[in-house]
Amino acid sequence: MTLVTDVRLRRVLDSRGNATVEADVLTEEGGFGRAAAPSGASTGEYEAIELPAAEAIAKAREDAIPRLVGEVHAGNQREVDAALAAADGTDDFSGIGANSAVAISMAAAKAGASVTGAPLYQHLGGTFRGNTFPIPLGNIVGGGEHAADATDIQEFLAAPVGAPSVSEAIFANAAVHAKVHDILIERDEPCGKGDEGAWAPSIDDAEAFEIVDEATKAVADEVGFEIRFGLDVAAAEMYDEDEGGYVYSDQVRSTEEQVEYIADLVREYDLKYVEDPLDEDDYEGFADLTEQVGDRTLVCGDDLFVTNTDRLGEGIQQGAANSILIKPNQIGTLSDAFDAIELAVENAYGHVVSHRSGETTDATIAHLAVATDAPFIKTGAVAGERTAKLNELIRIEDNAV
Ligand SMILES: C=C(OP(=O)(O)O)C(=O)O
Numbered sequence: 228m229t230l231v232t233d234v235r236l237r238r239v240l241d242s243r244g245n246a247t248v249e250a251d252v253l254t255e256e257g258g259f260g261r262a263a264a265p266s267g268a269s270t271g272e273y274e275a276i277e278l279p280a281a282e283a284i285a286k287a288r289e290d291a292i293p294r295l296v297g298e299v300h301a302g303n304q305r306e307v308d309a310a311l312a313a314a315d316g317t318d319d320f321s322g323i324g325a326n327s328a329v330a331i332s333m334a335a336a337k338a339g340a341s342v343t344g345a346p347l348y349q350h351l352g353g354t355f356r357g358n359t360f361p362i363p364l365g366n367i368v369g370g371g372e373h374a375a376d377a378t379d380i381q382e383f384l385a386a387p388v389g390a391p392s393v394s395e396a397i398f399a400n401a402a403v404h405a406k407v408h409d410i411l412i413e414r415d416e417p418c419g420k421g422d423e424g425a426w427a428p429s430i431d432d433a434e435a436f437e438i439v440d441e442a443t444k445a446v447a448d449e450v451g452f453e454i455r456f457g458l459d460v461a462a463a464e465m466y467d468e469d470e471g472g473y474v475y476s477d478q479v480r481s482t483e484e485q486v487e488y489i490a491d492l493v494r495e496y497d498l499k500y501v502e503d504p505l506d507e508d509d510y511e512g513f514a515d516l517t518e519q520v521g522d523r524t525l526v527c528g529d530d531l532f533v534t535n536t537d538r539l540g541e542g543i544q545q546g547a548a549n550s551i552l553i554k555p556n557q558i559g560t561l562s563d564a565f566d567a568i569e570l571a572v573e574n575a576y577g578h579v580v581s582h583r584s585g586e587t588t589d590a591t592i593a594h595l596a597v598a599t600d601a602p603f604i605k606t607g608a609v610a611g612e613r614t615a616k617l618n619e620l621i622r623i624e625d626n627a628v
């Protein structure tokens with residue numbers, strides 16, 4: 228019923244104005260799915276390989292499409308993704324590009340869902356999925372690789388942990404974003420934005436902590452539920468062995484100092500979430516920090532794990548982190564992302580489904596988060612390509628998809 232009859236690929240724009248891959252998958256019975264690959268800026272060293280969009284499309288047309296059309300069923304995700312892996316022939320999708328692979332994989336899932344008439348989250352999660360919704364982590368202030376001349380820490384993320392519904396959580400994050408704007412205006416700070424729609428003022432990290440703390444508390448008082456905040460330190464981008472550690476604007480911190488610094492921040496600001504607090508090769512540092520504060524905060528591996536079961540397995544063995552970021556394009560297919568989620572869940576690691584800094588209006592990750600009962604989703608607070616996912620979550624909650 229869901230035999231693939233055509234796969235069409237094209238270059239489209241992403242939110243940074245770069246070319247990315249969009250895929251259409253067509254099936255018997257009129258099934259149709261369309262999806263586009265996102266793209267990172269602070270990419271992990273161990274991620275699957277994104278090729279220039281035109282090259283990824285050419286390679287996929289030559290090697291992958293003949294293995295898909297008339298050969299696999301869009302309703303059978305593992306069959307689709309195995310064909311993509313076989314067509315690629317490498318262990319990092321450098322053959323056809325992880326951007327072609329993930330776009331086709333997600334488009335196939337949508338085509339499979341369209342034939343059955345089930346919403347994508349139900350097609351992916353099954354009718355016996357749980358009944359939870361992810362808490363959205365909203366990027367409020369940021370710098371690092373996502374904005375020049377702003378904070379060293381890449382993302383300050385609002386975490387509306389007490390929200391009674393996903394829509395109230397989403398509106399709370401938008402209110403925190405607006406509150407930070409008010410505070411920046413009061414302080415006479417410029418209000419430019421970074422790649423993900425977060426404010427990117429030329430302030431130091433200490434001032435950003437002060438402002439985000441004030442804004443989350445003020446909005447929590449207004450809405451009447453708990454809002455905490457968290458960080459994506461993206462520390463691999465700061466780490467420089469030759470410089471002796473983590474290079475901040477005003478100092479260099481050794482690994483021990485970095486662990487201490489982050490642990491102190493968790494305690495001082497009661498942080499709910501800390502992503503990539505250490506370099507992507509430093510399992511030991513992650514384990515040390517997790518031992519110190521893992522009982523009170525999520526220590527999350529993004530560049531550390533890159534949605535990869537081998538790297539997550541190593542982390543589980545060493546006690547490094549207690550949660551994993553899930554970015555399908557880091558690993559290439561939805562099946563690979565599901566494998567990482569399954570391994571995480573089996574080992575009581577939380578999973579946080581995530582956007583990339585370069586995005587389109589594709590909303591697949593909203594469905595993926597709901598399908599897998601993800602405790603959190605990280606997909607910005609404002610900006611059209613971010614609100615595409617947030618509004619889809621609201622529609623899912625409202626049974627309107
Ligand atoms: C979303 C992120 O940024 P990028 O897509 O640039 O890796 C991140 O680091 O978590």
Ligand SMILES: [Mg+2]
Nearest residue numbers: 459502503529
């Ligand atoms: Mg990250």
